[in-house]
Amino acid sequence: MRENKSESIFYNVDWITVMIYVILVFMGWANIYAAVYNEEHYVITDISQKYGKQMIWIGTSFILALIILIIDESFYTAFAYVVYGIFMVLIIAVPFLGREVKGSRSWFRFGDFGLQPAEFMKFATNLAIAKFLSNQNIKIADYKNTFVTLLMLGVPMIIIMKLQDETGLAIVFVAFIFTLYREGLSVNYLLLGFLAAILFILALLVNNIFLFGIIGVLCAVSLLFIKRSRTNLFAVALIGIVACGMVKGTSSVYEHLEPHQKIRIDVLLGRGTVDLKKEGYNVNQAKIAIGSGGFLGKGYLQGTQTKYDFVPEQDTDFIFCTVGEEWGFVGSSIVIILQLTLIIRIVFMSERQRSPFSRIYGYGVASVLFFHLTINVGMTIGLAPVIGIPLPFFSYGGSSLWSFTVLLFIFIKLDSHRLQILR
Amino acid sequence: MxxxxxxxxxxxxxxxxxxxxxxxxxxxxxxxxxxxxxxxNNQAFRYKTEFPVRGYIYDRNNKLLVYNEAAYDLMVLPKNISKTDFDTAGFCELMGITKETFLKKMKKAVQAPNSPRKESVFEKQLSPKDYASIQERLYRYRGFTVQSRTLRKYPYKIAAHMLGYIGEADKTTTEKNPYYNEGDYLGISGIEKTYEKVLRGKKGMHIMMVDVHNREKGSYMNGMYDSIAVPGKPLTTSLDADLQLYAEQLMQNKIGSVVALDPSTGEILAIVTSPTYDPNLLVGRSRNKNFAMLSLDSIGKPLFNRSTMASYPPGSTFKLVMALIGMNEHVLTPTTRYPCARGFPPLGGRPKCHPHPSPMDLVGAIGTSCNSYFSYVFKSVIEDKKYNNVYKAYGNWRSLATSFCLGTKTGSDLANELRGNVPSIKYYDKIFGKGSWKASTVISLGIGQNELGITPLQNANVVAIIANKGWYYTPHIVKAIDGNPNDTILDRFKVKHYTEIKDTAIYNAVIDGMAKAVEGGTAASLKIEGIPYCAKTGTAQNPGKDHSVFVCFGPKDNPKIAIAILIENGGWGATYAGPIARLMMEKYLKGKITRPDLEKRMLEADLIRKLNLVPTTNR
Structure with missing residues (x-):
């Protein structure tokens, strides 16, 4: 009996996760329909329209999910590095082989449809890191191993950013910081990163000289509370100098950013004057659309701001505006809660893995989904800079839906075998 | 781990x-x-005001006096015009204007009192033809919209002052009344003003959704929040268009006013202010130009509504009231005779009078309009022993006089009425000092001079009161609203007002006097065959040549029309005012004119030129 059951590919599959996934995908589809709704093409399956195409992406995603569940789970551990390598080759090749579409060189085009290999680099990298860190001889706390891990993340990140000019896709790799933290990365790195982020923002908002003063005072005050040993004195001084260096560094980093990136940061921080018709347009329109939704929203297909094109990119990166406008506070909260439920569910599932590989991979999935959710929703409500990354399972687009499906279902597959031997 | x-x-x-x-x-x-x-909402909704059709105005025989013609205002909202994408050349070509004109108009739309965030009129009142040619391509020019309007049209070109004109709401109006937005049309004068709420209807509001390119995408929530414009209600006036037109023709080239009432109802049959103007002049794009032109005429003052806004010394008409008061106070009987020595003897011949037989009784005094006689009557009323006190007697006199609706607005539905003046005790105390004036100080009140002021409308109403023997309905011009004569707005015109003199015998004595004036007195040359009527000729003294005054009502029994005419500087009442009143009465009561000679003389009389009142242009 039990023997028979375990032969089924659905044996031990976490149906809660699958259900949330399916709900999100269909909610996304409905909202894409609303975002690009067009009375002339009102049939949701019309494949000349984006919602028709999305239907195809959803169908193929389900097939992909099925294939992933059919493939033997040992495949993913065995070929983790191979997959990583293949996609690495692809993302390097795309700028040279792929056709340029709208100034972007990250696409392979097949007629009307396009694929973006960089999207798939996420799960490939996740596999490779899981493979590397799950090696019993590897302790991430070692500087050498930390370095290797960061290299595994940094190389695709730099390739995508520099060769393909897709900042949004590249920046996602920062998400793996959660995985690394869970696997033992020193808290100091996180604090350093946190400090850097705060200083970066402060350096842009507050006069630098004033900031240096504050750092000095803080260092002096901290000396009052700790033992005044030579080492501590030295440490505090070092921190102070590093902090000042970061402040100074911020200005030079900021100056080296692309103009549009500077503007996005300025818009977020409210620096200088923001022209709502130009650089501030997207964020302002997004906020108007969401804000005008009210408590219960304007009703399905009744959103004026999204339906009538006031919000740019409303079917892809700004899809959350449609949710906010038509479903209101209730609808947007439900979407956020559903997404977070999925993410936290994955964290719990990861923790129940016997195999470190599965656990590390699971944390990667949760981290990537969380990062996407934070940046995507954050930018539409003015809490994060505008970075063009999709809302998982919601945004229009085959590559992102496929990549999220693959990312998630590999974990579902691994999870379904959690009771088997350690890998 | x-x-x-x-x-x-x-x-x-x-x-x-x-x-x-x-x-x-x-x-x-x-x-x-x-x-x-x-x-x-500001982005995605376009609030389209649907202006209701303004109510038509008809005369008493359902002749159309005022109707509407469609026009279209091209509106601009400068902030919606893209600095980079706007096709200025294409727009100029569409509108048929030069780039300079365009820039000038845009500047105007941006500067105070307009602003880039406020919609203002770019081009006023396009004809339906012009509108049709630009309508289809207008959507390309974001920031421009069309607002449909209605313009008044007057097929008869009569009664300009009574009808009034339409103007645009300004800031003061919109602050006082939130119904209006700046630039909305509303009645500024005449019955367009007094019946504004009835005529205007109710504005409708359509909420249209627009996309980012300003293309309309249908109405919001299928029009759930829209309101439909309610058309204004038509007014039926009591005006007799033919009589009005005739009176205006007779009054041409004369300065003055004619008011004709139906005494039995208080309905105004004709109300003329001369010189008048074609009401069509104050409509449409040339309105400002024409308004300026009309304002420049400082002598004729065609924009000045004399019928209700000019206060003249009532002169002879008031002698009728004086006679009624005297009899009411029992200080006068129809047989009372007073002497006249080309003036009032007790005060050394002042006020002056003209040569006529003396002494005379009441009927004779009314017929000849003797100043001395009515000075005696006034003196006897003010010095009436039964009051023991000149001021009490004066107070009583004033109360009786004002009960004829003098010194107070008649409360008609005509706009901008003047109250006129019947001086109060306080007023004279201020001028002469308390207790230091008496009957002889203000003696000329008795002959309708001094500080007495009366509008032509009040004058006609006094005649109607005499014709009715002591009562009147508030004079009014609107008979029915939306075909309903019982509309509550009109209720106040159905209340009979009585004067303080109620004895009809007293009125009969005065009426007899007025009838005698036509039978064999000052108006003997103005008889109408088959229609005995009552009249009183007169002159009203004023700094220049006397005003020609004539009041009458007829037929004597069961009066159908009461007329008061005043022609400035027209001299004797019987010269101009009398014949015009006579012709009007005949026209109204008989429908035809039996004295073409008189008609021709009146039509041709040009007092403005004769008196050299034509403004000479300075070279």
Whole structure:
């Protein structure tokens, strides 16, 4: 009996996760329909329209999910590095082989449809890191191993950013910081990163000289509370100098950013004057659309701001505006809660893995989904800079839906075998 | 590993924290902060005002006096015009204007009192033909919209002052009355003003959705929040268009006023202010130019509505009231005779009088309009022993006089009425000092001079009161609203007002006097065959040549029309005012004119030129 059951590919599959996934995908589809709704093409399956195409992406995603569940789970551990390598080759090749579409060189085009290999680099990298860190001889706390891990993340990140000019896709790799933290990365790195982020923002908002003063005072005050040993004195001084260096560094980093990136940061921080018709347009329109939704929203297909094109990119990166406008506070909260439920569910599932590989991979999935959710929703409500990354399972687009499906279902597959031997 | 396992709590904590932050932020921008809703509405909604059709105006025989013609205002909202994408050349070509004109108009639309955020008129009152040619391509020019309007048209070109004109609401109006937006049309004068609420109807509002390119995408929520414009109601006036036209023709080239009432109802049959103007002049794009032109005429003052706004010394008409008061106070009987020595003897011949037989009784005095006689009557009323006190007697006199609706607005539905003046005791106390004036000080009140002031409308009403023997309905011009004569707005015109003199015998004595004036007195040359009527000729003294005054009503029994005419500087009542009144009465009562000679003389009389009143242009 039990023997028979375990032969089924659905044996031990976490149906809660699958259900949330399916709900999100269909909610996304409905909202894409609303975002690009067009009375002339009102049939949701019309494949000349984006919602028709999305239907195809959803169908193929389900097939992909099925294939992933059919493939033997040992495949993913065995070929983790191979997959990583293949996609690495692809993302390097795309700028040279792929056709340029709208100034972007990250696409392979097949007629009307396009694929973006960089999207798939996420799960490939996740596999490779899981493979590397799950090696019993590897302790991430070692500087050498930390370095290797960061290299595994940094190389695709730099390739995508520099060769393909897709900042949004590249920046996602920062998400793996959660995985690394869970696997033992020193808290100091996180604090350093946190400090850097705060200083970066402060350096842009507050006069630098004033900031240096504050750092000095803080260092002096901290000396009052700790033992005044030579080492501590030295440490505090070092921190102070590093902090000042970061402040100074911020200005030079900021100056080296692309103009549009500077503007996005300025818009977020409210620096200088923001022209709502130009650089501030997207964020302002997004906020108007969401804000005008009210408590219960304007009703399905009744959103004026999204339906009538006031919000740019409303079917892809700004899809959350449609949710906010038509479903209101209730609808947007439900979407956020559903997404977070999925993410936290994955964290719990990861923790129940016997195999470190599965656990590390699971944390990667949760981290990537969380990062996407934070940046995507954050930018539409003015809490994060505008970075063009999709809302998982919601945004229009085959590559992102496929990549999220693959990312998630590999974990579902691994999870379904959690009771088997350690890998 | 357990130690590291605890790290999941921090990670989950971060996830949950971010989620809560987002939900809090969403709650703020979606539920608490309303500004985004406003922004959204401003962007995606276009509030289209649907202006209702203004009510038509008819005369008493359902002849159309005022109707509407469609026109279209091209509106501009400068802030919606893209600095980069706007096709100025194409727009100029569409509108048939030069780029300079365009820039000039845009500048005007941006500067105070307009502003880039306020919609203002770019081009006023395009004809339906012009509108049709630009309508289809207009959507390309974001920031421009069309607003349909209606313009008044007057097929008869009569009764300009009574009808009044339409103007645009300015800031003061909109602040006082939020119904109006700046630039909305509303009645400024005449019955367009007094019946504004009835005529205007109710504005409708359509909420249209527009996309980012300003293309209309249908109405919001299928029109759930739209309101439909309610058309203005038509007015039926009591004016007799033929009589009005005739009176205006007779009054041409004369300065003055004619008011004709139906005494039995208080309905105004004709109300003329001369010189008048074609009401069509104050409509449409040339309105400002024409208005300026009309304002420049400082002698004729065609924009000045003399019928209700000019206060003249009532002169002879008031002698009729004086006679009624005298008899009411029992200080006068129809047989009372007073001497006249080309003036009032007790005061050394002042006020002066003209040569006529003396002494005379009441009927004779009315017929000849003797100044001396009515000075005696006034003196006897003011010095009436039964009051023991000149001021009490004066107070009584004033109360009787004002009960004829003098010194107070008649309360008609004509706009901008003047109250006229019957001086109060306080007034004279101020001028002469308390207790230091008496009957002889103000003796000329008795002959309708001094500070007495009366509008032509009040004058006609006094005649109607005499014709009715002591009562009147408030004079009014509107008979029915939307075909309903019983509309509550008109209720106040159905209340009979009585004077303080109620004895009809007293009126009969005066009426007899007026009838004698036609039978064999000052108006003997103005008889109408088959229609015995009552009249009183007169002159009203004023600094220049006397005003020609004539009041009459007829037929004598069961009066159908009461007329008061005043022609400035027209001299004797029987010269101009009398014949015109006679012709009008005949026209109204008989429908034809039996004295073409008189008609021709009146039509041709040009007092303005004769008196050299034509303004000479300075070279």
């Amino acid at each position: 357990n130690q590291l396992g605890d790290r999941k709590f921090l990670i989950i904590g971060v996830f949950v924290l971010v989620g809560l932050m987002f939900i809090a932020r969403l709650f703020y921008i979606q539920v608490i902060d309303d500004s985004y809703k406003l922004d959204a």
